Amino acid sequence: MSIQFGPDYVRAIAPYQGGKPISEVAREFGLDEAKIIKLASNENPLGMPESAKQAMVAAVAEAGRYPDGNGFELKAAITAKYGVPAEWITLGNGSNDILELAAHAFVQPGQSVIYAQYSFAIYALATQAVGGRSIVVDAKNYGHDLEAMAAAITEDTRLIFIANPNNPTGSFIPGQQIEAFLKRVPESVVVVLDEAYTEFLPKEMQYDSIAWVSRYPNLLVSRSMSKVYGLAGLRIGYGIAQAGITDLLNRIRQPFNVNSLAQAAAIAALQDDAFVQRSAKLNADGYRQLTAAFDSMGIEYVPSLGNFVLIKVGEDLGAGARINLALLKQGVIVRPVGNYGLPQWLRISIGLPQENETFIAALKKALA
Numbered sequence: 001m002s003i004q005f006g007p008d009y010v011r012a013i014a015p016y017q018g019g020k021p022i023s024e025v026a027r028e029f030g031l032d033e034a035k036i037i038k039l040a041s042n043e044n045p046l047g048m049p050e051s052a053k054q055a056m057v058a059a060v061a062e063a064g065r066y067p068d069g070n071g072f073e074l075k076a077a078i079t080a081k082y083g084v085p086a087e088w089i090t091l092g093n094g095s096n097d098i099l100e101l102a103a104h105a106f107v108q109p110g111q112s113v114i115y116a117q118y119s120f121a122i123y124a125l126a127t128q129a130v131g132g133r134s135i136v137v138d139a140k141n142y143g144h145d146l147e148a149m150a151a152a153i154t155e156d157t158r159l160i161f162i163a164n165p166n167n168p169t170g171s172f173i174p175g176q177q178i179e180a181f182l183k184r185v186p187e188s189v190v191v192v193l194d195e196a197y198t199e200f201l202p203k204e205m206q207y208d209s210i211a212w213v214s215r216y217p218n219l220l221v222s223r224s225m226s227k228v229y230g231l232a233g234l235r236i237g238y239g240i241a242q243a244g245i246t247d248l249l250n251r252i253r254q255p256f257n258v259n260s261l262a263q264a265a266a267i268a269a270l271q272d273d274a275f276v277q278r279s280a281k282l283n284a285d286g287y288r289q290l291t292a293a294f295d296s297m298g299i300e301y302v303p304s305l306g307n308f309v310l311i312k313v314g315e316d317l318g319a320g321a322r323i324n325l326a327l328l329k330q331g332v333i334v335r336p337v338g339n340y341g342l343p344q345w346l347r348i349s350i351g352l353p354q355e356n357e358t359f360i361a362a363l364k365k366a367l368a
């Protein structure tokens with residue numbers, strides 16, 4: 001009998017399935033890389049802002065040295081933007097890092113973690129990696145059912161993950177409902193409010209979660225620089241919470257978890273409001289372009305507040321995989337979501353107008 005390494009709960013982990021890289025699809029399907037479009041990973045179709053590129057280039061000269069492990073300047077930029085003290089900030093290697101740090105810091109094997117059905121895949125992974133017990137609460141209209149999530153809290157619950165907007169469904173919970181939920185959660189339970197897509201929200205839907213951090217010592221707000229800020233490849237995100245939480249996260253993170261180029265780029269990007277506005281507008285326009293096509297084609301979709309849309313491409317359980325393959329053959333990469341229990345659906349990241357157009361044409365062919 002061969003030796004089995006590691007605990008059962010680690011061996012039980014199903015690997016994360018990311019979007020296929022362009023180079024891989026080119027190789028697999030014999031396609032020209034330049035003609036492939038990728039609408040699979042909720043990236044910013046504009047790429048990174050010029051301001052961030054320049055900051056990064058300037059920082060290259062010092063890349064032979066270790067980065068500032070405390071991220072002094074980046075934290076100062078976050079403080080300037082959101083008015084939170086540096087002691088409330090944890091920098092992460094992507095906001096993914098913040099989510100995992102929370103599981104490591106607050107959950108022991110056997111203790112429970114609550115998150116919603118059809119919510120971000122990393123919540124399950126992070127929970128399993130520490131031997132936590134997942135309580136997956138049924139979704140309501142493809143979004144979070146906060147009533148049911150509050151009712152699911154048990155004696156041993158240590159952590160709750162909420163994504164707002166949610167990936168992969170794009171569903172959104174209005175701010176008042178989240179605050180009402182926070183009031184009901186016992187102080188011993190840490191709530192991670194994952195706001196990776198928050199910058200895409202239209203003005204009238206924005207809410208002030210940073211103000212809640214002052215009121216709720218058990219709230220950890222997580223933000224990403226990968227989405228609207230276009231820095232996905234650099235891996236950078238941050239958490240905001242009172243010192244009681246932040247101090248622990250900072251003790252267990254790798255001392256140099258955010259590299260110096262990423263820090264430089266993030267400082268510039270955070271100050272580039274014009275880029276954020278341009279990106280959010282491009283996304284809103286792209287959403288209208290895609291959903292108008294879905295409406296005219298009679299395709300069901302979940303209304304989304306993120307930079308992606310979940311669409312139903314057939315009734316049979318093989319539909320998602322089949323249409324995905326037909327799209328790949330045409331050089332269009334989107335995201336199958338069978339691993340989320342949504343085998344009839346595909347998630348489409350919103351691209352440039354021309355990319356959206358190419359996708360729509362490819363989808364029509366794939367469905368024909």
Ligand SMILES: Cc1ncc(COP(=O)(O)O)c(C=O)c1O
Nearest residue numbers: 094095096120167196224226237
């Ligand atoms: C809801 C949600 N949270 C967090 C992340 C992690 O993003 P990153 O680690 O690139 O900041 C993603 C990425 O897709 C996401 O969809």
